[in-house]
Amino acid sequence: MQKSQAVGLLLCGIFSPTICSSQNGVNTPGAPLPILTQVGQIRSLTRSQAVKGYPVHLKVVVTYFEDTAAAPEMFIQDATGSGWVHWSADSPKARPGQLIDLWGITIQTDFSPDIDKAHWTVIGQVPMPPAKRVTFEEMASTSVDARWVEIEGLVRSAEVPPSDCCLQFILEVPEGRIVVRVNGQSTVPDRLVDSYVRIHGACGAIYTAKNQIVGVILYVPSMENIKTIDPGLVDPFAAAARPIESLQRFTFTGRPEHRVKAWGIVTGSFQKKDLYIADETGSVHVQTHQTAPLSPGDRVEVVGFPGFVDYRPVVKDAIYRKTGIAPVPAALPVKADKVLEDDTYDSALVAIEGQLTARAVLPSEEVLVMKQGRTSFSAIGQWKSTAAKEAVREGGQVRLTGILVMEKDGFGQPQLFKILLRSPEDVVVLSNPPWWTVGKALSILGLVALIAFASSAWVLVLRGRVRAQTLELQHKNDQLEAALKRAEEATQLKSEFLANMSHEIRTPMNGILGMTRLAREANSQDEQEEYLTDLNTSAESLLTLLNDILDLSKIEAGRMELNPTSVAIVDVVREAAQLLRHTATQKGIELQYTVTRELSRSVAADPVRLRQVLLNLMGNAVKFTERGSVAVTAQVDQEDEAAIYARFAVCDTGPGIGADKQKIIFEAFRQADGSTTRKYGGTGLGLAISARLVELMDGKIWVESTVGEGSTFWFTARFGKLDRAPKTESELWAANTRA
Numbered sequence: 001m002q003k004s005q006a007v008g009l010l011l012c013g014i015f016s017p018t019i020c021s022s023q024n025g026v027n028t029p030g031a032p033l034p035i036l037t038q039v040g041q042i043r044s045l046t047r048s049q050a051v052k053g054y055p056v057h058l059k060v061v062v063t064y065f066e067d068t069a070a071a072p073e074m075f076i077q078d079a080t081g082s083g084w085v086h087w088s089a090d091s092p093k094a095r096p097g098q099l100i101d102l103w104g105i106t107i108q109t110d111f112s113p114d115i116d117k118a119h120w121t122v123i124g125q126v127p128m129p130p131a132k133r134v135t136f137e138e139m140a141s142t143s144v145d146a147r148w149v150e151i152e153g154l155v156r157s158a159e160v161p162p163s164d165c166c167l168q169f170i171l172e173v174p175e176g177r178i179v180v181r182v183n184g185q186s187t188v189p190d191r192l193v194d195s196y197v198r199i200h201g202a203c204g205a206i207y208t209a210k211n212q213i214v215g216v217i218l219y220v221p222s223m224e225n226i227k228t229i230d231p232g233l234v235d236p237f238a239a240a241a242r243p244i245e246s247l248q249r250f251t252f253t254g255r256p257e258h259r260v261k262a263w264g265i266v267t268g269s270f271q272k273k274d275l276y277i278a279d280e281t282g283s284v285h286v287q288t289h290q291t292a293p294l295s296p297g298d299r300v301e302v303v304g305f306p307g308f309v310d311y312r313p314v315v316k317d318a319i320y321r322k323t324g325i326a327p328v329p330a331a332l333p334v335k336a337d338k339v340l341e342d343d344t345y346d347s348a349l350v351a352i353e354g355q356l357t358a359r360a361v362l363p364s365e366e367v368l369v370m371k372q373g374r375t376s377f378s379a380i381g382q383w384k385s386t387a388a389k390e391a392v393r394e395g396g397q398v399r400l401t402g403i404l405v406m407e408k409d410g411f412g413q414p415q416l417f418k419i420l421l422r423s424p425e426d427v428v429v430l431s432n433p434p435w436w437t438v439g440k441a442l443s444i445l446g447l448v449a450l451i452a453f454a455s456s457a458w459v460l461v462l463r464g465r466v467r468a469q470t471l472e473l474q475h476k477n478d479q480l481e482a483a484l485k486r487a488e489e490a491t492q493l494k495s496e497f498l499a500n501m502s503h504e505i506r507t508p509m510n511g512i513l514g515m516t517r518l519a520r521e522a523n524s525q526d527e528q529e530e531y532l533t534d535l536n537t538s539a540e541s542l543l544t545l546l547n548d549i550l551d552l553s554k555i556e557a558g559r560m561e562l563n564p565t566s567v568a569i570v571d572v573v574r575e576a577a578q579l580l581r582h583t584a585t586q587k588g589i590e591l592q593y594t595v596t597r598e599l600s601r602s603v604a605a606d607p608v609r610l611r612q613v614l615l616n617l618m619g620n621a622v623k624f625t626e627r628g629s630v631a632v633t634a635q636v637d638q639e640d641e642a643a644i645y646a647r648f649a650v651c652d653t654g655p656g657i658g659a660d661k662q663k664i665i666f667e668a669f670r671q672a673d674g675s676t677t678r679k680y681g682g683t684g685l686g687l688a689i690s691a692r693l694v695e696l697m698d699g700k701i702w703v704e705s706t707v708g709e710g711s712t713f714w715f716t717a718r719f720g721k722l723d724r725a726p727k728t729e730s731e732l733w734a735a736n737t738r739a
């Protein structure tokens, strides 16, 4: 709201009182926009105002009207200003010089505020408005945009572009160049180029997509608006040719007013617009719009405007004609530092040698960065990258032939130069750098060192592996040897066992047979009874032996299991002692046992197997002890919720066992002394069986012994606690195995 009011007030400040009064001076919100009646009002709108579409009603003169697809242009003008009109195809056609009554609305789609949706009625034909004499600067400032103006200048080049239907030419004026477009003129008039002319037309702008002016164009209704002041030559090629070296030199008369003619042999032609020609006096750069192809060696006549670009002499806007063929002048051999010092080689065909320091291959261009001595320069070839004839490597020595172009600073001092290469043949490789460079040698050395290092590391790894495997093999060998030794020993032991067994079995069997025979022959009943008692003893010892073998085989097969029952340990110890008491007494040995109090309560234990272990140990003690005593003790080591851990000791005053034998006696068929069997009998199975049974009771067995003093056999066992007197066998088993 505020904004539109502000606009209204602003407009009142700009516009004539007529408009403001017609709207009562206030553009109230929602009220219709004021009608603009003067071109000056439209041109002073800002972009945001123009796009509102103010209604427009003007009385104006048409200065330019073009009805072509390429440029549907319409310029109008009144006393207050000039503008551009967007007219649609259904509008009546207008003509320059018509006074029209025009309606439309304001618009700004691009460069300036314009008139859109235009329609008009023709009032009549009037003289064109007076043309304002302008300079290039004024035209470029946009202050006279769309105005009917007058300007003078020299026609530099002219053409009817193939895609267009109207003549266009370049007018050179002080300070710049103007494009002139002549409506309805479809040919280039004779002698137009090179003419000095005065032109009337509508001033237009060449602007970018961002609506910024970058050039000036003059819209001229017809050739009638172009007045020739000084015509161009009838035949520009008819003039005498000037030596190239004379161009741009001092003349008393100053700059020539018309084009000059030169002739020369083409030394280079680039993209059909930059020619380099040479005569015996020198070389020059020729800029042309002509597109007829030329190549080095073509002899040409050139007509153009001598001038300079970037502090270099150039013949501009040139036309040429080929007059023959001639040998290309020999390239001048040059030195890079001299080129910059002398500054006499610009545009010349030169030959220069140098070292390639870098190379950029682009899709349609190849750039070589060269160095000669301390001077660097570049060489540019505009060809497809695949065209490079010889592969030149960086560091290689190269001879180049091409056009030398000086590059100067803002004060005209030579800074750099470049060589324009005409074809891949202009690059000749003199020598490429040896493949074997210090850098490469170092990298190869590095690679070799790396390989050597990697190999040694690998060898070390392999050695380590071999060592580990050797150790493993050795270990396995040792294990095998030990196993072999054990197997041999086992075989030995089994043979011994067989011999023992036969002896052991034969002795009671002989006893049984002898006793049977004697009993049969006995005279008295008492005698017979005595023999039968001995016979019973022999049979029992035979049975014990067979039971031992059976037990061991059961254990070895993993079939031995405990059968726990509710029992007091003290009772088991007592029973075992009682069984041996008789033998001990007979040998005159004292046999005593001590059991701590805790072991008098019932626990879950297998009394048969516990008794078997105790009998083995106590039996041995009694057997091997000649005098002294055998003492058995049983005590509790430890106790937890589920079990008690008991420790038993069977201590004797027998011969003792050597330290070296204390371990092996727990192996099957092992006896501490070879003479044991002969002297005491036995099979070497008792301790082996005891050890396995103790293991089943979660205990350990070991011996402490001193030869000549006696031995103490220890073993431990775990017995399950009973919360209450267990009744069934499974309850007892569960109690015994509780963790």
Ligand code: ADP
Residues within 6 Å of the ligand: 616, 620, 621, 624, 652, 654, 655, 656, 657, 665, 670, 671, 672, 673, 676, 677, 681, 682, 683, 684, 685, 686, 687, 688, 711
């Ligand atoms: P056996 O007594 O039938 O030979 P054991 O396995 O019971 O077999 O005992 C193995 C060996 O251990 C015995 O032959 C004996 O040499 C030695 N030994 C066992 N108990 C004693 C002991 N109390 N005193 C001395 N040597 C013993």
